[in-house]
Amino acid sequence: MSDLPTSDLLSRHRAVLPAWVSLYYEQPIEIVSGWGCRVTDAEGRSYLDFFAGILTNMLGYDVPEVREAVERQLRSGVVHTSTLYLIRSQIELAERIAELSGIEDAKVFFTNSGTEANETALLLATNARRSDQVLALRNSYHGRSYAATAVTGNRSWKNSSLSPVNVHYLHGTDRAQFPQLTDREYLDFCAADLRQVLATATAKDVACLIAEPVQGVGGFTAAPDGLLGTYRDILAEHGVLFVSDEVQTGWGRTGDHFWGYQAHGVTPDVLTFAKGLGNGFAIGGVVARAELMDALPAAGISTFGGNPLATTAAKATLEYLLAHDLQQNAKRLGSLMIDQLTKATSQLPGVGEVRGKGLMFAVDLLDPETGAPAPALAARALEEARARGLLVGKGGLYGHTLRMAPPMTLAEEEAREGVGLLIDALTATYR
Structure with a gap:
């Protein structure tokens, strides 16, 4: 874990970085370690990562084949x-x-x-x-x-x-x-x-x-x-x-x-x-x-x-x-999660379209009374997911969409766990 309190790091961030560099969460987190599809923050909390550094950690964290290749290059000087x-x-x-x-x-x-x-x-x-x-x-x-x-x-x-x-x-x-x-x-x-x-x-x-x-x-x-x-x-x-x-x-x-x-x-x-x-x-x-x-x-x-x-x-x-044919893994697990999420959210008034392809899927959050895009509810759902140990992203034209793009090395048990946590977070959001 980090020796630096997160609150202190946040104040230092705000002092020296532009105001338009936004941070997720009411209490932003510092990710200090990771392995596979999971990361740990500076407070020692573990999360299943369903956003992968904005789709960048494609294989997840600490992949031996990548780490060893990089280490060999570093040793060359x-x-x-x-x-x-x-x-x-x-x-x-x-x-x-x-x-x-x-x-x-x-x-x-x-x-x-x-x-x-x-x-x-x-x-x-x-x-x-x-x-x-x-x-x-x-x-x-x-x-x-x-x-x-x-x-x-x-x-x-x-x-x-x-x-x-x-x-x-x-x-x-x-x-x-x-x-x-x-x-x-x-x-x-x-x-x-x-x-x-x-x-x-x-x-x-x-x-x-x-x-x-x-x-x-x-x-x-x-x-x-x-x-x-x-x-x-x-x-x-x-x-x-x-x-x-x-x-x-x-x-x-x-x-x-x-x-x-x-x-x-x-x-x-x-x-x-x-x-x-x-x-x-x-x-x-x-x-x-x-x-x-x-x-x-x-x-x-x-x-x-x-x-x-x-x-x-x-x-x-x-x-x-x-x-490792990760494209096929994306197809299989993406279909599984999109189907589960679609079925579960059909019972939640206010949850809008569920859409996506492979390990790139999203759900819109709407006002249950007016049907209008609800960015505040998306922000709440982001917090609810984090509280359950799941990191997801946010986007959409009005900031009302949750985005999920886990590492392509995701295992089936992790896919089922993650979509379950997401459904729980959405249920809590509209409770």
């Missing part, structure tokens, strides 16, 4: 060299990701985060099309930097109306706003709306559409399967590129597919990734066709992107993921 030198682990990792990406003649550029990866993707697309026009989805989130914030379609995460790109937002994950439409009618409506946007709101030569196959911060909302493929077909008529933001959906987390884009019958021109690949080590990246990746006219490097330590950790993480 080389943690950093920069992209001005050959980095064996970077090259080997890029070869594997290019092969897995589904993109023909792919090249990979490594960054430190998903934000940086999406910035690079926007740079590639706008350079290729010689245009600053970008299409994005409503309720989306693509990062914290200037351009990434500009293409984010969630007002809670936009600090400024200023933008280096000219953005137009499309429908796609707002199916609930059109209850009068059948699923087929909604798809047709979205396609017609895109054609209308291209005909009326944009100039020629739009650069790209950037979309998350499952929106992360947006509350694990997803476009209906096939919609992004329909969008891509329309955009291809105009030469517009498609960027699939796989920062949260990649690596098999959605269960049915290794990449989120595969649910839509489409292959993107550009794919971005981050989070889970490093299992806690900072890494992100971009995959694109060589003609796009090689086309930037100026010199470029990444000082820290693709460094020997991060790529060694990522290689070990990816090898473990594939060797």
Whole structure:
């Protein structure tokens, strides 16, 4: 346990870190150790982790294969060299990701985060099309930097109306706003709306559409399967590129597919990734066709992107993921938990939609009398879950959604335990 009282650490946090760096819980916790899918805080309390560092600790904690690979690299004395030198682990990792990406003649550029990866993707697309026009989805989130914030379609995460790109937002994950439409009618409506946007709101030569196959911060909302493929077909008529933001959906987390884009019958021109690949080590990246990746006219490097330590950790993480078929584990346990949660919450007035794919699922919390989004109840449910030893996340357009994304190494008994604790927390919230 830590020698430092949590209350003292909290006051020091508030004194030196920005006010907009938010913390979960009325009494925030410091996580000091972890093993498998469980963590321990500075007070010695243990938790089953169903949020995994915002989907980043993909294999959980203290995985021997990853730890030993990192320790070997540390013992070499080389943690950093920069992209001005050959980095064996970077090259080997890029070869594997290019092969897995589904993109023909792919090249990979490594960054430190998903934000940086999406910035690079926007740079590639706008350079290729010689245009600053970008299409994005409503309720989306693509990062914290200037351009990434500009293409984010969630007002809670936009600090400024200023933008280096000219953005137009499309429908796609707002199916609930059109209850009068059948699923087929909604798809047709979205396609017609895109054609209308291209005909009326944009100039020629739009650069790209950037979309998350499952929106992360947006509350694990997803476009209906096939919609992004329909969008891509329309955009291809105009030469517009498609960027699939796989920062949260990649690596098999959605269960049915290794990449989120595969649910839509489409292959993107550009794919971005981050989070889970490093299992806690900072890494992100971009995959694109060589003609796009090689086309930037100026010199470029990444000082820290693709460094020997991060790529060694990522290689070990990816090898473990594939060797243990964690995608299938995500599919099986995700279905189990989503089914149990759906059945249990159907008896709780005020609990809204339960949705998700694989180990990426969510539940909306609503006011039981009005049916309006209830962020205060979501905050209470977060506390109730923590009190029972379960860590979950929060999100959604109105902050009214609980998000669950446990490590992909989750065991069945842990899945049953976690969903049981979650159901208990929701029951207590609406009691």
